[in-house]
Amino acid sequence: MGILKNGFSGLRVLKEGLTGNKGWTPHWRDPEPKAEYDILIIGGGGHGLATAHYLASVHGLTNVAVLEKGYIGGGNIGRNTTIVRANYFLPGNSEFYSHSLKLWEGLEQDLNYNVMHSQRGIFNLFHSDAQRDAFVRRGNAMINQGDDAILLDREGVRKHLPYLDYDNARFPVFGALHHPRGGTARHDAVAWGYARGADSRGVDILQNCEVTGIDIEGGGVKGVQTTRGAIKAKKVGIVVAGRSGQVAAMAGMRLPIESHVLQAFVTEGLKPVIDNVVTFGMGHFYISQSDKGGLVFGGDLDSYATYAARGNLPMVEHVMEAGMTLMPMIGKAKILRSWGGIMDMTPDGSPIIDKTDIEGLFIDCGWCYGGFKAAPASGHCFAHLIATGRPHEAARGFRIDRFRTGYGIIDEEGTGSQHNLH
Amino acid sequence: MRINCPICGDRDHREFYYRGAAMARPDPDAGEAAWDDYVYLRENPAGETRDLWYHASGCNAWIVVSRNTLTHAITSTELAAES
Ligand SMILES: Cc1cc2nc3c(=O)[nH]c(=O)nc-3n(C[C@H](O)[C@H](O)[C@H](O)COP(=O)(O)OP(=O)(O)OC[C@H]3O[C@@H](n4cnc5c(N)ncnc54)[C@H](O)[C@@H]3O)c2cc1C
Numbered sequence: 001m002g003i004l005k006n007g008f009s010g011l012r013v014l015k016e017g018l019t020g021n022k023g024w025t026p027h028w029r030d031p032e033p034k035a036e037y038d039i040l041i042i043g044g045g046g047h048g049l050a051t052a053h054y055l056a057s058v059h060g061l062t063n064v065a066v067l068e069k070g071y072i073g074g075g076n077i078g079r080n081t082t083i084v085r086a087n088y089f090l091p092g093n094s095e096f097y098s099h100s101l102k103l104w105e106g107l108e109q110d111l112n113y114n115v116m117h118s119q120r121g122i123f124n125l126f127h128s129d130a131q132r133d134a135f136v137r138r139g140n141a142m143i144n145q146g147d148d149a150i151l152l153d154r155e156g157v158r159k160h161l162p163y164l165d166y167d168n169a170r171f172p173v174f175g176a177l178h179h180p181r182g183g184t185a186r187h188d189a190v191a192w193g194y195a196r197g198a199d200s201r202g203v204d205i206l207q208n209c210e211v212t213g214i215d216i217e218g219g220g221v222k223g224v225q226t227t228r229g230a231i232k233a234k235k236v237g238i239v240v241a242g243r244s245g246q247v248a249a250m251a252g253m254r255l256p257i258e259s260h261v262l263q264a265f266v267t268e269g270l271k272p273v274i275d276n277v278v279t280f281g282m283g284h285f286y287i288s289q290s291d292k293g294g295l296v297f298g299g300d301l302d303s304y305a306t307y308a309a310r311g312n313l314p315m316v317e318h319v320m321e322a323g324m325t326l327m328p329m330i331g332k333a334k335i336l337r338s339w340g341g342i343m344d345m346t347p348d349g350s351p352i353i354d355k356t357d358i359e360g361l362f363i364d365c366g367w368c369y370g371g372f373k374a375a376p377a378s379g380h381c382f383a384h385l386i387a388t389g390r391p392h393e394a395a396r397g398f399r400i401d402r403f404r405t406g407y408g409i410i411d412e413e414g415t416g417s418q419h420n421l422h
Numbered sequence: 423m424r425i426n427c428p429i430c431g432d433r434d435h436r437e438f439y440y441r442g443a444a445m446a447r448p449d450p451d452a453g454e455a456a457w458d459d460y461v462y463l464r465e466n467p468a469g470e471t472r473d474l475w476y477h478a479s480g481c482n483a484w485i486v487v488s489r490n491t492l493t494h495a496i497t498s499t500e501l502a503a504e505s
Contacts (some may be wrong), residue, residue, distance in 0.1 A: 028489075228446075243468075245464065245465070245466030245467075246466075246468060253462065254459070254463040254465065255463065255464065255466070256462040256463055257464060257466055258442065258443075258464050258466055259466055259468075259491075284468065303440050304423075304435075304440045304472065304473070305442070305443070305466065305473065305491055306491045306492075306494065307468040307491045307492050308491070308492055308493060308494055312423050312435065312494070314434070314435065314436045347461075347462055384427075403458065403462040404454065404458040404462070418461075419442045419443075419464065420440055420441055420442050
Protein backbone atom coordinates (compact mmCIF):
# COMPACT_ATOMS: atom_id res chain seq x y z
CA MET A 1 0.00 0.00 0.00
CA GLY A 2 1.21 3.49 -0.89
CA ILE A 3 1.08 4.65 2.67
CA LEU A 4 3.67 2.08 3.66
CA LYS A 5 5.91 2.63 0.65
CA ASN A 6 6.06 6.38 1.17
CA GLY A 7 5.54 6.22 4.90
CA PHE A 8 6.89 8.88 7.21
CA SER A 9 9.19 7.88 10.02
CA GLY A 10 12.03 9.32 12.05
CA LEU A 11 14.41 7.14 10.07
CA ARG A 12 13.15 8.49 6.77
CA VAL A 13 13.45 12.10 7.91
CA LEU A 14 17.04 11.38 8.90
CA LYS A 15 17.82 9.66 5.61
CA GLU A 16 16.24 12.44 3.54
CA GLY A 17 18.04 15.05 5.61
CA LEU A 18 21.38 13.41 4.87
CA THR A 19 20.68 12.98 1.15
CA GLY A 20 19.48 16.47 0.28
CA ASN A 21 15.73 15.88 0.77
CA LYS A 22 15.44 14.68 -2.82
CA GLY A 23 13.29 11.65 -2.12
CA TRP A 24 10.05 13.35 -1.04
CA THR A 25 7.14 12.95 -3.44
CA PRO A 26 3.76 14.75 -3.72
CA HIS A 27 1.37 13.65 -0.99
CA TRP A 28 -1.40 12.88 -3.44
CA ARG A 29 -1.84 12.42 -7.20
CA ASP A 30 -3.43 14.96 -9.52
CA PRO A 31 -5.54 12.63 -11.69
CA GLU A 32 -7.91 13.44 -14.55
CA PRO A 33 -11.58 12.90 -13.63
CA LYS A 34 -13.02 9.56 -14.72
CA ALA A 35 -16.44 9.49 -16.40
CA GLU A 36 -17.97 7.57 -13.51
CA TYR A 37 -17.31 6.69 -9.87
CA ASP A 38 -19.29 4.73 -7.28
CA ILE A 39 -19.33 7.68 -4.89
CA LEU A 40 -18.69 11.41 -5.29
CA ILE A 41 -17.90 13.67 -2.37
CA ILE A 42 -18.56 17.34 -3.14
CA GLY A 43 -16.18 19.52 -1.09
CA GLY A 44 -12.55 18.84 -0.26
CA GLY A 45 -12.47 20.44 3.19
CA GLY A 46 -11.65 18.56 6.36
CA HIS A 47 -15.01 16.80 6.44
CA GLY A 48 -15.06 15.78 2.76
CA LEU A 49 -11.52 14.43 2.85
CA ALA A 50 -12.15 12.60 6.13
CA THR A 51 -15.27 11.05 4.58
CA ALA A 52 -13.25 9.82 1.60
CA HIS A 53 -10.51 8.47 3.86
CA TYR A 54 -12.96 6.46 5.99
CA LEU A 55 -14.95 5.24 2.97
CA ALA A 56 -11.69 3.74 1.75
CA SER A 57 -10.07 2.65 5.01
CA VAL A 58 -13.12 1.44 6.97
CA HIS A 59 -15.50 0.33 4.23
CA GLY A 60 -13.05 -0.62 1.47
CA LEU A 61 -14.83 1.69 -0.99
CA THR A 62 -12.14 3.19 -3.19
CA ASN A 63 -13.87 4.02 -6.47
CA VAL A 64 -14.50 7.44 -5.00
CA ALA A 65 -13.68 11.01 -6.03
CA VAL A 66 -13.53 14.18 -3.95
CA LEU A 67 -14.54 17.23 -6.00
CA GLU A 68 -13.03 20.47 -4.72
CA LYS A 69 -13.69 23.78 -6.42
CA GLY A 70 -10.48 25.39 -5.16
CA TYR A 71 -7.42 23.78 -3.61
CA ILE A 72 -7.09 21.41 -0.67
CA GLY A 73 -6.87 23.42 2.55
CA GLY A 74 -8.34 26.63 1.09
CA GLY A 75 -11.67 26.52 2.92
CA ASN A 76 -12.49 26.65 6.59
CA ILE A 77 -10.24 23.70 7.28
CA GLY A 78 -7.30 26.07 6.76
CA ARG A 79 -8.91 29.10 8.43
CA ASN A 80 -9.96 27.92 11.85
CA THR A 81 -8.35 28.44 15.24
CA THR A 82 -7.74 24.69 15.60
CA ILE A 83 -9.38 23.96 18.93
CA VAL A 84 -10.21 20.33 19.57
CA ARG A 85 -12.43 19.41 22.53
CA ALA A 86 -15.17 17.10 23.76
CA ASN A 87 -16.95 19.30 26.27
CA TYR A 88 -20.51 19.24 25.01
CA PHE A 89 -23.48 18.91 27.28
CA LEU A 90 -26.51 17.60 25.41
CA PRO A 91 -27.17 14.02 24.30
CA GLY A 92 -26.69 13.97 20.55
CA ASN A 93 -23.65 16.23 20.68
CA SER A 94 -22.00 14.67 23.70
CA GLU A 95 -21.45 11.18 22.30
CA PHE A 96 -20.52 12.52 18.88
CA TYR A 97 -17.72 14.84 20.05
CA SER A 98 -16.52 12.16 22.44
CA HIS A 99 -16.25 9.80 19.46
CA SER A 100 -14.40 12.51 17.54
CA LEU A 101 -11.85 13.13 20.30
CA LYS A 102 -11.09 9.40 20.44
CA LEU A 103 -10.49 9.40 16.68
CA TRP A 104 -8.19 12.42 17.12
CA GLU A 105 -6.20 10.52 19.70
CA GLY A 106 -5.40 7.81 17.16
CA LEU A 107 -5.34 10.01 14.07
CA GLU A 108 -1.60 10.42 13.58
CA GLN A 109 -1.08 6.66 13.73
CA ASP A 110 -4.07 6.02 11.49
CA LEU A 111 -2.87 8.52 8.87
CA ASN A 112 0.88 8.07 9.40
CA TYR A 113 0.94 11.87 9.37
CA ASN A 114 1.96 14.45 11.93
CA VAL A 115 -1.12 16.64 12.45
CA MET A 116 0.54 18.14 15.54
CA HIS A 117 -2.40 17.18 17.74
CA SER A 118 -1.49 18.71 21.09
CA GLN A 119 -3.62 17.87 24.14
CA ARG A 120 -2.49 20.94 26.01
CA GLY A 121 -5.75 21.34 27.91
CA ILE A 122 -8.56 23.88 27.74
CA PHE A 123 -9.57 26.26 30.52
CA ASN A 124 -13.11 27.62 30.24
CA LEU A 125 -13.15 30.46 32.75
CA PHE A 126 -16.18 31.42 34.82
CA HIS A 127 -16.82 34.73 36.49
CA SER A 128 -19.91 34.31 38.68
CA ASP A 129 -21.61 31.77 40.95
CA ALA A 130 -24.30 31.09 38.35
CA GLN A 131 -21.72 30.44 35.67
CA ARG A 132 -19.89 28.07 38.02
CA ASP A 133 -23.12 26.10 38.55
CA ALA A 134 -23.61 25.83 34.79
CA PHE A 135 -20.03 24.59 34.38
CA VAL A 136 -20.48 22.04 37.18
CA ARG A 137 -23.42 20.61 35.22
CA ARG A 138 -21.44 20.62 32.01
CA GLY A 139 -18.45 18.99 33.70
CA ASN A 140 -20.67 16.23 35.09
CA ALA A 141 -22.14 15.63 31.65
CA MET A 142 -18.62 15.33 30.22
CA ILE A 143 -17.61 12.85 32.93
CA ASN A 144 -20.80 10.83 32.41
CA GLN A 145 -19.88 10.62 28.75
CA GLY A 146 -16.52 9.18 29.76
CA ASP A 147 -14.48 12.28 29.02
CA ASP A 148 -12.51 14.42 31.42
CA ALA A 149 -13.40 17.60 33.29
CA ILE A 150 -11.92 19.17 36.41
CA LEU A 151 -13.47 22.06 38.30
CA LEU A 152 -10.83 24.54 39.46
CA ASP A 153 -11.27 27.38 41.89
CA ARG A 154 -9.50 30.67 41.44
CA GLU A 155 -6.27 29.57 43.10
CA GLY A 156 -6.35 26.37 41.11
CA VAL A 157 -6.55 28.36 37.90
CA ARG A 158 -3.79 30.73 39.02
CA LYS A 159 -1.32 27.84 39.18
CA HIS A 160 -1.82 27.24 35.45
CA LEU A 161 -2.55 30.76 34.21
CA PRO A 162 -0.70 33.23 36.42
CA TYR A 163 -1.08 36.07 33.93
CA LEU A 164 -4.84 36.67 34.05
CA ASP A 165 -6.34 39.81 35.57
CA TYR A 166 -7.97 37.93 38.47
CA ASP A 167 -9.28 41.01 40.22
CA ASN A 168 -10.77 42.77 37.25
CA ALA A 169 -13.43 45.05 38.74
CA ARG A 170 -16.22 43.91 36.42
CA PHE A 171 -15.24 40.37 35.53
CA PRO A 172 -13.16 38.80 38.32
CA VAL A 173 -12.05 35.23 37.64
CA PHE A 174 -13.93 32.78 39.90
CA GLY A 175 -12.46 29.57 38.48
CA ALA A 176 -12.45 27.36 35.40
CA LEU A 177 -13.62 24.09 33.98
CA HIS A 178 -10.43 22.34 32.92
CA HIS A 179 -10.60 19.80 30.07
CA PRO A 180 -7.10 18.28 29.99
CA ARG A 181 -7.67 16.18 26.84
CA GLY A 182 -8.71 19.25 24.87
CA GLY A 183 -6.16 21.15 22.83
CA THR A 184 -5.17 22.10 19.30
CA ALA A 185 -3.89 20.59 16.05
CA ARG A 186 -2.30 21.89 12.87
CA HIS A 187 -5.36 22.56 10.74
CA ASP A 188 -4.04 22.23 7.20
CA ALA A 189 -2.02 19.14 8.13
CA VAL A 190 -5.35 17.50 8.96
CA ALA A 191 -6.55 18.20 5.42
CA TRP A 192 -3.28 17.03 3.89
CA GLY A 193 -3.15 13.91 6.05
CA TYR A 194 -6.68 12.87 5.14
CA ALA A 195 -6.08 13.68 1.46
CA ARG A 196 -2.96 11.52 1.46
CA GLY A 197 -4.73 8.74 3.36
CA ALA A 198 -7.60 8.67 0.86
CA ASP A 199 -5.40 9.04 -2.22
CA SER A 200 -3.04 6.25 -1.20
CA ARG A 201 -6.03 3.89 -1.14
CA GLY A 202 -7.13 4.88 -4.62
CA VAL A 203 -9.50 7.82 -4.07
CA ASP A 204 -9.16 10.54 -6.74
CA ILE A 205 -8.81 14.04 -5.34
CA LEU A 206 -9.89 16.46 -8.05
CA GLN A 207 -8.96 20.08 -7.33
CA ASN A 208 -10.17 23.07 -9.35
CA CYS A 209 -13.29 21.02 -9.98
CA GLU A 210 -16.36 23.03 -9.05
CA VAL A 211 -19.70 21.27 -9.01
CA THR A 212 -22.17 23.38 -11.00
CA GLY A 213 -25.16 21.03 -11.16
CA ILE A 214 -26.54 17.85 -9.66
CA ASP A 215 -28.23 15.42 -12.04
CA ILE A 216 -31.40 13.88 -10.70
CA GLU A 217 -33.70 11.47 -12.53
CA GLY A 218 -36.73 9.67 -11.24
CA GLY A 219 -36.08 10.84 -7.69
CA GLY A 220 -32.52 9.49 -7.64
CA VAL A 221 -29.13 11.09 -8.13
CA LYS A 222 -27.26 10.17 -11.30
CA GLY A 223 -24.17 12.33 -11.12
CA VAL A 224 -22.95 15.91 -11.23
CA GLN A 225 -21.89 18.61 -13.66
CA THR A 226 -18.52 20.18 -12.96
CA THR A 227 -16.11 22.69 -14.45
CA ARG A 228 -14.07 19.63 -15.49
CA GLY A 229 -16.99 17.89 -17.18
CA ALA A 230 -19.91 15.66 -16.22
CA ILE A 231 -19.23 12.82 -13.78
CA LYS A 232 -21.66 9.99 -13.09
CA ALA A 233 -22.29 8.34 -9.74
CA LYS A 234 -25.19 6.70 -7.93
CA LYS A 235 -24.18 8.10 -4.58
CA VAL A 236 -23.22 11.72 -3.94
CA GLY A 237 -22.36 13.37 -0.62
CA ILE A 238 -22.57 17.15 -0.18
CA VAL A 239 -19.97 18.41 2.35
CA VAL A 240 -19.37 22.04 1.47
CA ALA A 241 -19.66 23.90 4.82
CA GLY A 242 -20.48 27.58 4.19
CA ARG A 243 -21.62 26.87 0.62
CA SER A 244 -24.16 24.19 1.63
CA GLY A 245 -27.15 26.33 0.67
CA GLN A 246 -25.95 26.85 -2.87
CA VAL A 247 -24.95 23.27 -3.59
CA ALA A 248 -28.19 21.93 -2.07
CA ALA A 249 -30.11 24.36 -4.30
CA MET A 250 -28.63 22.48 -7.30
CA ALA A 251 -30.72 19.55 -6.10
CA GLY A 252 -33.77 21.75 -5.57
CA MET A 253 -33.39 21.74 -1.79
CA ARG A 254 -33.64 24.56 0.73
CA LEU A 255 -31.72 23.99 3.96
CA PRO A 256 -32.22 25.20 7.52
CA ILE A 257 -28.92 27.07 7.13
CA GLU A 258 -27.75 30.67 7.06
CA SER A 259 -24.12 31.51 6.22
CA HIS A 260 -22.27 33.84 8.59
CA VAL A 261 -18.69 35.08 8.91
CA LEU A 262 -16.41 34.22 11.83
CA GLN A 263 -13.18 36.17 12.23
CA ALA A 264 -9.84 35.23 13.76
CA PHE A 265 -6.52 36.94 14.45
CA VAL A 266 -2.86 36.09 14.86
CA THR A 267 -0.02 38.11 16.35
CA GLU A 268 3.66 38.21 15.52
CA GLY A 269 5.63 35.23 16.83
CA LEU A 270 6.40 35.44 20.54
CA LYS A 271 8.30 33.22 22.96
CA PRO A 272 6.09 30.57 24.62
CA VAL A 273 3.71 32.34 26.95
CA ILE A 274 0.26 30.70 26.68
CA ASP A 275 0.64 26.95 26.82
CA ASN A 276 -3.06 25.97 26.89
CA VAL A 277 -6.32 27.08 25.36
CA VAL A 278 -8.11 29.75 27.42
CA THR A 279 -11.65 31.03 26.94
CA PHE A 280 -13.17 34.11 28.55
CA GLY A 281 -16.60 33.59 30.09
CA MET A 282 -17.81 37.18 29.96
CA GLY A 283 -17.14 38.19 26.39
CA HIS A 284 -16.22 36.57 23.11
CA PHE A 285 -12.55 35.79 23.33
CA TYR A 286 -10.51 32.60 23.26
CA ILE A 287 -6.80 32.14 22.70
CA SER A 288 -3.97 29.69 22.20
CA GLN A 289 -0.40 29.99 20.96
CA SER A 290 0.75 28.29 17.79
CA ASP A 291 3.97 26.32 17.61
CA LYS A 292 5.42 29.18 15.54
CA GLY A 293 4.74 31.50 18.48
CA GLY A 294 1.80 33.53 17.17
CA LEU A 295 -1.08 34.13 19.56
CA VAL A 296 -4.13 32.79 17.74
CA PHE A 297 -7.42 34.16 18.96
CA GLY A 298 -10.98 34.83 17.98
CA GLY A 299 -14.44 35.71 19.13
CA ASP A 300 -18.01 35.45 17.96
CA LEU A 301 -19.78 35.67 14.62
CA ASP A 302 -20.35 39.11 13.15
CA SER A 303 -24.01 38.01 13.33
CA TYR A 304 -25.53 38.81 9.97
CA ALA A 305 -25.78 36.55 6.93
CA THR A 306 -22.78 37.00 4.64
CA TYR A 307 -20.49 35.21 2.19
CA ALA A 308 -17.73 37.84 2.32
CA ALA A 309 -14.83 36.01 3.93
CA ARG A 310 -13.99 39.14 5.90
CA GLY A 311 -15.75 40.74 8.82
CA ASN A 312 -16.52 44.21 10.04
CA LEU A 313 -14.73 46.24 12.68
CA PRO A 314 -17.18 46.05 15.63
CA MET A 315 -16.35 42.39 16.29
CA VAL A 316 -12.64 43.16 15.94
CA GLU A 317 -13.01 45.84 18.59
CA HIS A 318 -15.01 43.55 20.88
CA VAL A 319 -12.45 40.73 20.66
CA MET A 320 -9.55 43.10 21.41
CA GLU A 321 -11.41 44.61 24.37
CA ALA A 322 -12.28 41.21 25.78
CA GLY A 323 -8.69 40.03 25.38
CA MET A 324 -7.30 43.11 27.12
CA THR A 325 -9.79 42.70 29.94
CA LEU A 326 -8.75 39.13 30.59
CA MET A 327 -5.00 39.23 29.98
CA PRO A 328 -3.60 42.75 29.74
CA MET A 329 -0.11 41.32 29.12
CA ILE A 330 -0.94 40.69 25.44
CA GLY A 331 -1.54 44.41 24.82
CA LYS A 332 1.84 45.09 23.27
CA ALA A 333 1.79 42.14 20.86
CA LYS A 334 1.27 43.25 17.26
CA ILE A 335 -1.51 41.69 15.22
CA LEU A 336 -0.11 40.30 11.98
CA ARG A 337 -3.25 39.12 10.24
CA SER A 338 -6.98 38.80 10.58
CA TRP A 339 -9.27 36.79 8.37
CA GLY A 340 -12.75 35.30 8.18
CA GLY A 341 -14.42 32.08 7.15
CA ILE A 342 -17.99 31.32 6.15
CA MET A 343 -19.91 29.27 8.68
CA ASP A 344 -22.92 27.09 7.91
CA MET A 345 -25.19 28.04 10.83
CA THR A 346 -28.23 25.94 11.75
CA PRO A 347 -31.12 27.25 13.89
CA ASP A 348 -30.16 25.14 16.93
CA GLY A 349 -26.39 25.42 16.44
CA SER A 350 -25.92 21.68 15.88
CA PRO A 351 -24.99 19.87 12.67
CA ILE A 352 -26.77 17.67 10.13
CA ILE A 353 -25.54 14.29 8.85
CA ASP A 354 -28.39 12.67 6.98
CA LYS A 355 -29.94 11.29 3.83
CA THR A 356 -32.02 13.63 1.69
CA ASP A 357 -35.35 12.92 0.00
CA ILE A 358 -33.39 12.22 -3.18
CA GLU A 359 -32.22 8.61 -3.45
CA GLY A 360 -28.43 8.39 -3.22
CA LEU A 361 -27.94 12.03 -2.20
CA PHE A 362 -26.52 12.60 1.29
CA ILE A 363 -25.68 15.76 3.18
CA ASP A 364 -23.24 16.67 5.94
CA CYS A 365 -23.44 20.34 6.97
CA GLY A 366 -24.36 22.82 9.68
CA TRP A 367 -21.00 22.74 11.49
CA CYS A 368 -21.39 26.31 12.63
CA TYR A 369 -18.17 27.58 14.21
CA GLY A 370 -17.14 24.23 15.67
CA GLY A 371 -16.48 21.84 12.83
CA PHE A 372 -12.72 21.47 13.07
CA LYS A 373 -12.81 19.21 16.11
CA ALA A 374 -15.67 17.37 14.44
CA ALA A 375 -13.86 16.53 11.20
CA PRO A 376 -12.75 12.99 12.15
CA ALA A 377 -16.14 11.88 13.52
CA SER A 378 -18.05 13.70 10.80
CA GLY A 379 -16.06 11.89 8.12
CA HIS A 380 -16.32 8.60 9.98
CA CYS A 381 -20.09 8.84 10.48
CA PHE A 382 -20.86 10.29 7.03
CA ALA A 383 -18.83 7.48 5.42
CA HIS A 384 -20.84 5.00 7.50
CA LEU A 385 -24.13 6.51 6.34
CA ILE A 386 -23.12 6.57 2.67
CA ALA A 387 -21.67 3.05 2.76
CA THR A 388 -24.38 1.30 4.76
CA GLY A 389 -27.43 3.53 4.34
CA ARG A 390 -27.83 3.66 8.12
CA PRO A 391 -26.83 6.44 10.52
CA HIS A 392 -23.79 5.79 12.68
CA GLU A 393 -24.64 5.35 16.36
CA ALA A 394 -22.68 8.47 17.38
CA ALA A 395 -24.44 10.74 14.86
CA ARG A 396 -28.00 9.50 14.96
CA GLY A 397 -29.23 12.76 16.49
CA PHE A 398 -28.10 14.89 13.55
CA ARG A 399 -31.31 14.49 11.55
CA ILE A 400 -32.35 17.11 9.05
CA ASP A 401 -36.05 16.72 9.91
CA ARG A 402 -35.63 17.77 13.56
CA PHE A 403 -36.52 21.35 12.64
CA ARG A 404 -39.69 20.48 10.74
CA THR A 405 -40.91 18.04 13.38
CA GLY A 406 -39.55 19.88 16.43
CA TYR A 407 -38.41 16.50 17.74
CA GLY A 408 -34.75 16.13 18.72
CA ILE A 409 -33.64 19.77 18.53
CA ILE A 410 -30.09 19.97 19.94
CA ASP A 411 -29.88 23.49 21.34
CA GLU A 412 -26.57 23.30 23.19
CA GLU A 413 -26.63 26.93 24.29
CA GLY A 414 -30.25 26.80 25.42
CA THR A 415 -31.09 30.02 23.60
CA GLY A 416 -33.82 28.75 21.30
CA SER A 417 -34.00 27.19 17.87
CA GLN A 418 -33.98 30.23 15.64
CA HIS A 419 -31.58 31.41 12.96
CA ASN A 420 -30.19 34.52 14.63
CA LEU A 421 -29.57 32.99 18.06
CA HIS A 422 -26.42 30.91 17.62
CA MET B 423 -21.17 48.59 7.85
CA ARG B 424 -23.55 51.53 8.24
CA ILE B 425 -27.30 51.16 7.88
CA ASN B 426 -29.47 54.01 6.73
CA CYS B 427 -32.45 54.02 9.11
CA PRO B 428 -35.37 55.68 7.30
CA ILE B 429 -36.15 57.57 10.51
CA CYS B 430 -32.74 58.30 12.08
CA GLY B 431 -30.39 58.33 9.08
CA ASP B 432 -27.01 56.62 8.67
CA ARG B 433 -26.08 54.65 11.79
CA ASP B 434 -23.38 52.17 12.82
CA HIS B 435 -24.69 48.61 12.47
CA ARG B 436 -24.01 48.03 16.19
CA GLU B 437 -27.18 50.01 16.88
CA PHE B 438 -29.22 47.32 15.15
CA TYR B 439 -30.32 43.82 16.10
CA TYR B 440 -30.20 41.38 13.19
CA ARG B 441 -33.28 39.21 12.78
CA GLY B 442 -32.64 37.42 9.46
CA ALA B 443 -34.28 36.97 6.07
CA ALA B 444 -37.31 39.22 5.48
CA MET B 445 -40.06 36.75 4.65
CA ALA B 446 -43.81 36.97 4.51
CA ARG B 447 -45.41 35.35 7.57
CA PRO B 448 -47.78 32.53 6.58
CA ASP B 449 -51.37 32.28 7.76
CA PRO B 450 -51.65 30.62 11.18
CA ASP B 451 -53.28 27.59 9.56
CA ALA B 452 -51.09 27.49 6.44
CA GLY B 453 -49.83 24.06 7.48
CA GLU B 454 -46.58 22.47 8.58
CA ALA B 455 -44.67 22.85 5.32
CA ALA B 456 -45.37 26.58 5.05
CA TRP B 457 -44.31 27.17 8.65
CA ASP B 458 -41.19 25.01 8.33
CA ASP B 459 -40.33 27.12 5.32
CA TYR B 460 -40.86 30.38 7.18
CA VAL B 461 -39.18 29.49 10.45
CA TYR B 462 -36.27 27.35 9.26
CA LEU B 463 -35.61 26.95 5.55
CA ARG B 464 -33.53 29.65 3.92
CA GLU B 465 -32.52 30.63 0.42
CA ASN B 466 -29.30 31.92 1.96
CA PRO B 467 -28.29 33.74 -1.23
CA ALA B 468 -24.72 34.69 -2.18
CA GLY B 469 -25.53 38.12 -3.58
CA GLU B 470 -28.61 40.29 -3.21
CA THR B 471 -30.68 39.64 -0.11
CA ARG B 472 -33.37 41.34 1.96
CA ASP B 473 -33.26 41.03 5.70
CA LEU B 474 -34.84 42.45 8.82
CA TRP B 475 -32.93 44.65 11.25
CA TYR B 476 -34.36 46.19 14.40
CA HIS B 477 -33.08 49.63 15.41
CA ALA B 478 -32.76 48.63 19.05
CA SER B 479 -30.44 51.46 20.13
CA GLY B 480 -32.35 54.03 18.10
CA CYS B 481 -35.97 54.54 17.16
CA ASN B 482 -37.12 50.89 17.65
CA ALA B 483 -38.21 50.62 14.01
CA TRP B 484 -38.06 47.32 12.11
CA ILE B 485 -36.22 47.93 8.85
CA VAL B 486 -35.96 45.87 5.67
CA VAL B 487 -32.39 46.17 4.41
CA SER B 488 -31.51 45.23 0.82
CA ARG B 489 -27.84 44.38 0.65
CA ASN B 490 -25.26 42.21 -1.03
CA THR B 491 -23.93 39.30 1.03
CA LEU B 492 -20.75 39.12 -1.05
CA THR B 493 -19.70 42.76 -0.73
CA HIS B 494 -21.61 44.08 2.33
CA ALA B 495 -22.90 46.92 0.12
CA ILE B 496 -26.34 48.18 1.19
CA THR B 497 -28.54 49.19 -1.73
CA SER B 498 -31.70 50.38 0.05
CA THR B 499 -33.56 50.42 3.34
CA GLU B 500 -37.26 50.85 4.10
CA LEU B 501 -39.50 50.60 7.11
CA ALA B 502 -40.85 47.05 7.45
CA ALA B 503 -44.25 48.57 8.22
CA GLU B 504 -44.31 50.13 4.76
CA SER B 505 -42.75 47.33 2.73
C1 LIG C 1 -12.14 31.84 12.03
C2 LIG C 1 -12.63 30.45 12.29
C3 LIG C 1 -12.30 29.80 13.48
C4 LIG C 1 -12.76 28.52 13.75
N1 LIG C 1 -12.33 27.90 14.88
C5 LIG C 1 -12.68 26.62 15.13
C6 LIG C 1 -12.14 25.95 16.27
O1 LIG C 1 -11.32 26.49 17.02
N2 LIG C 1 -12.55 24.67 16.51
C7 LIG C 1 -13.43 24.05 15.70
O2 LIG C 1 -13.80 22.91 16.00
N3 LIG C 1 -13.93 24.65 14.58
C8 LIG C 1 -13.57 25.91 14.28
N4 LIG C 1 -14.04 26.54 13.14
C9 LIG C 1 -15.03 25.84 12.28
C10 LIG C 1 -14.41 24.88 11.28
O3 LIG C 1 -13.31 25.46 10.63
C11 LIG C 1 -15.48 24.48 10.24
O4 LIG C 1 -16.68 24.11 10.87
C12 LIG C 1 -15.03 23.29 9.38
O5 LIG C 1 -13.72 23.48 8.88
C13 LIG C 1 -16.01 23.10 8.22
O6 LIG C 1 -15.83 21.89 7.53
P1 LIG C 1 -14.78 21.70 6.32
O7 LIG C 1 -13.41 21.62 6.87
O8 LIG C 1 -15.21 20.54 5.55
O9 LIG C 1 -15.01 23.07 5.52
P2 LIG C 1 -14.21 23.70 4.30
O10 LIG C 1 -12.74 23.55 4.46
O11 LIG C 1 -14.75 25.07 4.11
O12 LIG C 1 -14.63 22.75 3.11
C14 LIG C 1 -15.70 22.94 2.23
C15 LIG C 1 -15.15 22.86 0.83
O13 LIG C 1 -16.19 22.78 -0.12
C16 LIG C 1 -15.73 23.41 -1.29
N5 LIG C 1 -16.85 23.74 -2.16
C17 LIG C 1 -17.83 24.67 -1.94
N6 LIG C 1 -18.68 24.70 -3.00
C18 LIG C 1 -18.25 23.76 -3.87
C19 LIG C 1 -18.71 23.33 -5.15
N7 LIG C 1 -19.77 23.88 -5.73
N8 LIG C 1 -18.00 22.36 -5.78
C20 LIG C 1 -16.91 21.80 -5.21
N9 LIG C 1 -16.42 22.18 -4.01
C21 LIG C 1 -17.09 23.15 -3.35
C22 LIG C 1 -14.99 24.64 -0.75
O14 LIG C 1 -14.11 25.18 -1.72
C23 LIG C 1 -14.31 24.09 0.47
O15 LIG C 1 -12.98 23.69 0.22
C24 LIG C 1 -13.60 27.84 12.82
C25 LIG C 1 -13.93 28.48 11.63
C26 LIG C 1 -13.44 29.76 11.34
C27 LIG C 1 -13.78 30.41 10.03
